[in-house]
Amino acid sequence: MRIRKVHMLLLMLMAGITVYFGIPDIIRMPCQPTRQADLDETFSVLPRYVRFIEGFLSSANKFFLSGHRVNFYLFTDHPEKVPSMKLAPEKRLFIIPVQNYSRWQDISMNRMDIISSHIRSRWRYEVDYLYSMDIDVQLFEHIGVEIIDTLVGTISSWQYTKPRENNSYERRPESRAAIPSGEGDFYYAASFYGGSVSEVYKLTTACFKGVTEDRASGIEAKWHEESHLNKYLLYHKPTRLLSPEYYWDEELIRPRIVKVKRLSSVRKDLNEVRF
Numbered sequence: 001m002r003i004r005k006v007h008m009l010l011l012m013l014m015a016g017i018t019v020y021f022g023i024p025d026i027i028r029m030p031c032q033p034t035r036q037a038d039l040d041e042t043f044s045v046l047p048r049y050v051r052f053i054e055g056f057l058s059s060a061n062k063f064f065l066s067g068h069r070v071n072f073y074l075f076t077d078h079p080e081k082v083p084s085m086k087l088a089p090e091k092r093l094f095i096i097p098v099q100n101y102s103r104w105q106d107i108s109m110n111r112m113d114i115i116s117s118h119i120r121s122r123w124r125y126e127v128d129y130l131y132s133m134d135i136d137v138q139l140f141e142h143i144g145v146e147i148i149d150t151l152v153g154t155i156s157s158w159q160y161t162k163p164r165e166n167n168s169y170e171r172r173p174e175s176r177a178a179i180p181s182g183e184g185d186f187y188y189a190a191s192f193y194g195g196s197v198s199e200v201y202k203l204t205t206a207c208f209k210g211v212t213e214d215r216a217s218g219i220e221a222k223w224h225e226e227s228h229l230n231k232y233l234l235y236h237k238p239t240r241l242l243s244p245e246y247y248w249d250e251e252l253i254r255p256r257i258v259k260v261k262r263l264s265s266v267r268k269d270l271n272e273v274r275f
Contacts (some may be wrong), residue, residue, distance in 0.1 A: 050081045052136040052266055061087050063139035063262075075114075112211065112225050116204035124197055131194030134265070137247070141262040149240035151195040151203070153233050157244035157252055159187035170227040175219050176210035177227035179234055188233050190226035192247045192263065195239070206232050 057072060064070065072093040074082060077100040087093060098114070115132060123130065129148055159167050167187040170177040194200055207228035214221060221227035248254060248264040 049135055050076075050078065054083050054085060055138050055266065056135055057085055057087070057093070059139040061085075061091055063142050065144060066142060110208075112204040112208040112228070116201055116208060119197055119201040119204070124201065127197050129195065130197045130200040131192065132190075132200075133247075133263075134191045136266045137191070137263055138266060139263050141245075141260055143246070143262055147194070147240075147242065147246070149195060149238075151199045151233075151236065151238045152193060152240045152242060153186070153188040153238035154192040154242040154247050155244055156187045156189040157247060157249045157258075158189075160244050161255075162187075168223060169230060170222045172219070172222075174217065175221050175227070176213045177221040177231045179231055184230075184234060186233075186241065188226075188230050188238075189247050190223075190229050191265070192242065193229065193233075203229070203232050203236070 053074070060072070061070075066088075068090065070091040072087070072091065073096060074093060075096045075098045076082060077098055079095045079097050082095050085093065111132065115130070119130065131147065131152070165181075167184055169179040169184050169187070171181060172178055173180075193203075195203075207225060210228045210231065211221070211225065243258070245258050245260045245262050248258065248261045250265050254261060
């Protein structure tokens, strides 16, 4: 596969962030047809999450598809608070203002709507691949074209060793995110997922539809948009699974089986940054 242009999208409302990488260089993947491809990635944050932008961008500048031209599109409701940063010559940062949300749960769940709306209005004409990632993370090792596939899910670092019946699925049948008891396979992290822009559009549209129907019924899924993501991926299997090394939670002790920590959450007081 040849990728001449890759975009990464990060979503940052002060209550949320999305950035967008663009790479017009050639990358080869063996045994894949040659074509031009664009890649997108999205991220979400709360008002106090602005403090994580510099750490994220610095590490992504170094480790995300390094050596290739990348555009970072940062969506924020407080563009004046985005720090000035010097990136590699082949990388550029674009800041795009977006709407604010009052609750962190709404920021989280509305990320699906933001992504699907932008795919429908713009990104489907510009990119081939789109990935969503939280902003309160840093990269520690290279992340390359191994993440590129039709539909990509990341196995949760919190759940990957638990028996299926102990996974944190939404089980209440009245929720659109409900997974019946006895069903389920992997538990997927909403912190990093993606794929082709057409598949991500289907995923985000379906998930936000579930969120909207739950709201109309006065229900909020157990883990918000992550619950809806897991329901979708149970019945629309990912074509590529990323191990927990692609999103490790720093609250956990890393076991020997996880040899590399490519991307990890940043330690923080959730009560302080969310409320």
